[in-house]
Amino acid sequence: MDEIAEAIKQTKAYYCLDCGKCTGNCPVSLFDKAYSPRVMVKSVILGEGEKLGKTRLLWSCLSCKMCEERCPSDVQYIEFQRRIRGVYRDLGQREFCSHGGAFQSLMRIMTAPKLKQNRLGWLDKDLSVSKRGEDLYFVGCLPYFDAFFEDLNVHTLNTARSTIRIMNGLGIKPMLLENERCCGHDMLWAGDEDNFKRLAEHNLKEIEKSRAKRVVFSCPEGYRTFKLDYPRYFGKLKFEVLHLSELMAGGSSQNPLSLGRLNKAVTYHDPCRLGRHMGLYDPPRELLKSIGDLELREMYHNKHTALCCGTSAWMNCDLASKQIQMMRLREAKQTGAQILVTACPKCQIHLTCAMKDTHLGGSLDIEIRDLATLVADSLPSSKRKK
Amino acid sequence: MGKVAEKESIADIRALLEQEEVVLHFPQAELGPYTLRRVKTSQCKVACPLGTDVKGYVGLIAGGEFKKSLELIKETNPFPAICGRVCMHPCEPECHRGEVDEPVAIRMLKRFVADYELKQASEKPKVRGARKTGQERVAIVGSGPAGLTAASDLARLGFSVTVFEKLPVAGGMLSVGIPPFRLPRDVIQAEIAAIADLGVDIRTKKEVKDPRRLLRQGYKAVFMATGAHRGLKLGIPGEELQHSLDALTFLKGVHLGSGERLGNRVVIIGAGYAALDSARTALRLGSRHVDVIFRRSKQELPYPDLAREAEREGVRLHCHVVPVKVLGRNGRVRGVTCAKMRSGPADEVGRRQPSSIKGSEFSLPADTVIFAIHQEPDLSSLPKNHSFEISPWNTLVVEPETLATKTKGIFAGGDAVSGPKSVIEAIAVGHKAAASLYHYLKGKELKPAPKDPGERQAEVVIEDWVPEHKNRMRTLREAPKSWRNHFHEVEHLPSEESARREAGRCLMCGPCSECEKCIAECHQKLLALSVPGTTGEQVLVRIPWLSDRFPNGHEPWEVHIQGPAGESLRALASPVVCQVWEELCRGCAECAQVCEYEARKMVSREDGVVVSQVDQSICRGCGACVTVCPTGASILGHFTEARITETLEHLLAGSVGGKRKGEGARPHIVCFGCNWSAYPLLERAEFEIPAGLHLIRVMCLGSVNSGLMLRALELGADGVLMLGCTSEKCHYSFGNRVAETQVDMAHKLMHTLGIEKQRLRLETISSGESTKLKRIIRLFATKMSKLGPNLLRS
Incomplete structure (x- = not known):
């Protein structure tokens, strides 16, 4: 097939030395012995991909990019995997959806042009936003996650509130989009380019209408998708794309924040999209360190070796996912930190879900916080409130 | 798919009665109108004078449940260890395994469990019936x-x-x-x-x-x-001599310790139990030459196995020989004059009557003659x-x-x-x-007399299933020459492994072994085994012993369905029960928490990973666990999510982005109908169902998760109507609550999406409320028409 040949060529899969470093470092392979990136590349190159394409293994890759860190030949494995998924999706294969496919349905529903969402109900009165301005905050799927994972006690909208609070602290009154759609990240990685493009077009049109110059993200997935994937499909964007941590730690604003104190040991979990995908290892850490008295402890796997949270794009959540999550939680516990900080709502959801296992007897329980909420709580204003 | 909409009610099965077999697609796992009937019983049980549940205890041995096996034997037989040694095993010649290779070594298996438990002896097997202090x-x-x-x-x-x-x-x-x-x-x-x-x-x-x-x-x-206890002699000349005695007198004398000296040469007359036992005892007492004479042919020996054993020990067997006269000297036995015989024509029971050959007399020297002819x-x-x-x-x-x-x-x-x-x-x-x-x-019956068990004898058709050839176990191990030197037991106990292997040779004639393990295991007390011959010889749900013939119980098996008029129908069924796809299970225990039947258990695998398991004998197939499972590891038989999605895609094809003129203008309504209330009512509705209403059968509304509701909307349904039982009448008692939670969740998501909440509605009815159902559907359809098409359709 031409598409497969092209994928092999463009992702440099031809250069695979068959050394197996990818499989040796892949967190999925660690627990699911049936899955091997090396074998995946090899069988597709040898024209035997069809066999794997019909199995669950096609959807196993977490696109955490650990393999690419190690690959001596610079094979772009996750991009390779994404394209292969697209080929087999066109042939009728479907991903194994978690949560009864509710999220996939949500995302596809959001492609409807006439959609009029009620997605700003969470906006508290103390949060300052503006109708017109240069900065825009792209909230992402937080309102949906917040509703869906209420039982899990993960309130993702607090991240949105905290982000605005921080931006306010920096003197920014961001714009919000009333009819923002899903960024399309999950559709893209499940090989569904058509729906990805539909969602992206909606978003780009809305942002253009707002005339924003800078778009700020709290979500690493949205950040990566806008910064890397949108330009690939739609050319150079007319606005700057920034992650919240860049906005603060990069000192791009005239108003550096003065943060309060938090006498606690914390450890930071790098979301794959923010870390290995975008290279933002230090800004979140610097931000944490600027909180007084806070002690930052590193897990055994950190920065470019950080472990993934085990599930990606609401698909193929399985036994291996759970094992990866437990391993990550164990690492966090070993640091002796009281709080596990992450910057991604999905990492927060997945790791919290893993702690639910009653057989663990609470042995892996640890407080999980989002970076933005931890920082926002240390703002002088919020202290005063308390 | 579309199969869901096909009619598969009892009425249809009745219509299919002319056919040999029907396949029932959606039978229930629980005892509903469908009752499974135990089909006949095995020959071995019928052949046993005690009616011992041979297949049951053999099956339990195969499964390694030795204690339970012995308990089952003890239900009918207070002497398992004794019968395990000396029973004439009328069951074995009847064993169907004999048609494949050799019969199952049933007697030896009985001895095995009896001895095994005697050896363990830590815990006495339970015997039914408590010991009471006697009055009478x-x-x-x-x-x-x-x-x-x-x-x-x-x-x-x-x-x-x-x-x-x-x-x-x-x-x-x-x-x-x-x-x-x-x-x-x-x-x-x-x-x-x-x-x-x-x-x-x-x-x-x-x-x-x-x-x-x-x-x-x-x-x-x-x-x-x-x-x-009185041994008989023949009435031939010389039998009154000293050292001419009957077998019972001889054996009793030996066993009670008052036996006489036999001398070197012993002649035994007869070849039954008493004769062979006497011969072998004589050998052990030191007699050098022991001759057994039998008037019929070798083929007519009553106990060929025992005779063979005796011969291997050194007993000489003379067939077609009768004694004519006991020879004596000084009042003591000196020998026996015998005559040779030939087989004559068969008598009325088919035994060939022997007749003597003239002039064939010969003498056997003897110090003792033992008559083992008959006892009275x-x-x-x-x-x-x-x-x-x-x-x-x-x-x-x-x-x-x-x-x-x-x-x-x-x-x-x-x-x-x-x-x-x-x-x-x-x-x-x-x-x-x-x-x-x-x-x-x-003044009252102990229990009703059983019907002639022969009526219930099961047949095994070997042609359509060729069992693998497996040799019968051999248990005699000691060299036969040394047996004759001692009175210890000569038959050795098989190892645990070989006993289980031997038990595994059982072909399990008749589907139910009546081992009653299912009844003991079922803590929901759903099962009962009725006594054969009494009223209602029915009700046995699962085949308790799983073998290669019934893999996991998932394969369809033959069930007998009682029709509305009590008639018996044959059908193949595979029940609607849940399964776990272990690779996807992440051990979150959501399923175990939701299942009120306690059919879900979290178990720790050998590698330490915790996964969920389904006890399919308890699972009733409501599908609530499927709804709460975050990964899709819970799968409900027949009603898989993929199948329902396919059905939705098929029913709603073309409604998204399609032309909305004419046909497309009417509201498309997806109705998830509970199998126990709305579905049957709608299936044979007496009122007209709106053209755009697509009925999808589910076991319980609790098996429909918010994802499926959103999927229906995504695929272009204008409205989703969830129709199930009222909360007091929910067939599964808790499915209703699960459904409410899911609808709430879907409503929240729909609100944020900006889709009118009215498009998804949960309505409850009782199974008889046809009028109410009609009203609900009419109202919902009108509302959908007013709301206009789903925004996704434009």
Whole structure:
């Protein structure tokens, strides 16, 4: 097939030395012995991909990019995997959806042009936003996650509130989009380019209408998708794309924040999209360190070796996912930190879900916080409130 | 798919009755209108005089459940270790395995479990029926298998039982007839001790001359089981000589320690049990030459296995030979003159009557001659004025149904009535006597007499399933030459592994082994096994012993369905139960928390990973666990998410982005209908169903998660109507609550998405409320028309 040949060529899969470093470092392979990136590349190159394409293994890759860190030949494995998924999706294969496919349905529903969402109900009165301005905050799927994972006690909208609070602290009154759609990240990685493009077009049109110059993200997935994937499909964007941590730690604003104190040991979990995908290892850490008295402890796997949270794009959540999550939680516990900080709502959801296992007897329980909420709580204003 | 919409009700099955077989797509896992019927029983059970559940206990051995296996044997047989050694096993010739290769070694398997448990001895196997202190006293005369079985039964029924035994040891023919190398004495003692433990008073050296005295002493009833202890001779010249004796006198003498010297040469006349036992005993007592003479051909030997064993020990077997005269000198035996025979024409029972060949006489030298021809009851000690009726064969005559003699309160049975029979038949008589005494004393039946079991005999058609050839286990291991030197048991106990392998050879004739394991396991108490022959011979849901013929219970199996008029229908069924796809299970226990049937258990695998498991004997197939499972590891048989999605795609094809003129303008409504209320009502609705209403059958609304509701909307449904039971009448009692939670979740998401909440509605009805259903549907359709098409359709 031409598409497969092209994928092999463009992702440099031809250069695979068959050394197996990818499989040796892949967190999925660690627990699911049936899955091997090396074998995946090899069988597709040898024209035997069809066999794997019909199995669950096609959807196993977490696109955490650990393999690419190690690959001596610079094979772009996750991009390779994404394209292969697209080929087999066109042939009728479907991903194994978690949560009864509710999220996939949500995302596809959001492609409807006439959609009029009620997605700003969470906006508290103390949060300052503006109708017109240069900065825009792209909230992402937080309102949906917040509703869906209420039982899990993960309130993702607090991240949105905290982000605005921080931006306010920096003197920014961001714009919000009333009819923002899903960024399309999950559709893209499940090989569904058509729906990805539909969602992206909606978003780009809305942002253009707002005339924003800078778009700020709290979500690493949205950040990566806008910064890397949108330009690939739609050319150079007319606005700057920034992650919240860049906005603060990069000192791009005239108003550096003065943060309060938090006498606690914390450890930071790098979301794959923010870390290995975008290279933002230090800004979140610097931000944490600027909180007084806070002690930052590193897990055994950190920065470019950080472990993934085990599930990606609401698909193929399985036994291996759970094992990866437990391993990550164990690492966090070993640091002796009281709080596990992450910057991604999905990492927060997945790791919290893993702690639910009653057989663990609470042995892996640890407080999980989002970076933005931890920082926002240390703002002088919020202290005063308390 | 679209199959969901196909009609598959009982009525349709009735219409298909002309066909050989129908396939029922959505039968229930639970006992609903469909009742599974146990189909017939296995030959081995029918062949056993006790009706021992052979297939059941063999199956339990195969599964390694030795204790339960022995408990099952003990339901009918108080002497498993004894029968495991000396039973004539009428079951084995009937075993269907024999048509494939060789019969299952049933007797040896029984001995295996009996010995295994005797060896463990830590815990006595449970025997049904509690021991009670007796009120009414009952006497039993004779402590053989018939007498002791009756004693054991009566003691368990709460009588105070006394057994009188003339000899110094209990056990009757077991102790004084069968030699210890076939039946070790400690085995007899252990099983008799177990009966004594029930409170039975066994008194040895107590001869009862007149049983009527016992009645006068206060015993309410007497059972005479005195056996057939008088050995017969032939009536040939010279048999009155010294050292010419009958086998019983000989064996009894040896076992009671008063035996005479035999000399080097012994001739045994006859080839039955007593003859072969005498021959082998003679060898062990030091006789060099032991000759057994038998008047028929070698093919007609009654116990060829035992004869072969005797021959291997060194016994010489002469067939087609009869004794003519016992030769003597000085009053002592010197030899036997014999004549050769030939087979003549067959008699009315098919046995060829031998006739002697003239001039074929020859002599066998002998120091002792033992006649092992026949035995009859020894009635010499009865008082002269006894009231028994005696048959021409010198046996007691009783009423065959009740075993009652002419004297009220005195019963008789066993060899004393029938002449010599086997141990297993004696045990059967013992049970019968106990039932009869119970009836006599209590004035009511112990239990209804079973129907002729032959009617229920199962057939196995070997042609359509060729079992793998597996050799029968061999248990004799010691070199036969050394056997003759000692009185120890010669048959060795098989290893645990080979016993289980042997039990695994059972073909499991008849689907249900009646081992009752399912009933014991089912903590929901859904199962019951009815007694054969009584009313309602039905109800057995699962086949308890899984083998390669029934992998995981997922394969469709034949069920008998009771139709509305009580008629019996044949069908293939595979139940709607949940399964776990273990690779996807992340052990979150959501399923275990939601399942109120407790069919889900979280188990720790060998590698330490915790996963969920389904007990499919408890699962009722509501699908609530599927709804709450975050990963899709829970799968409901037949109603998979993929299948429902496909159905939705098929029904709603073309509604998104399609042309909305004409046909497309009417509202498309997806209706998830509960199998127990809305679905059947809608299926045979008496009112007109709007054209755009697509009915999807689900086991319970609790099996529809918010994802499926959103999927229907995404695919272009204008409205989603969830129709199920009212909360008080929810078929699964909790499915309703699960459905409400899911609808709430979907409503929240729809609100944020900006889709009108009215487009998703949960309505509850009872299964009879046709009018209400009509109103609900009409109202919903009108509302959808007003709301206009789903924004995704434009």
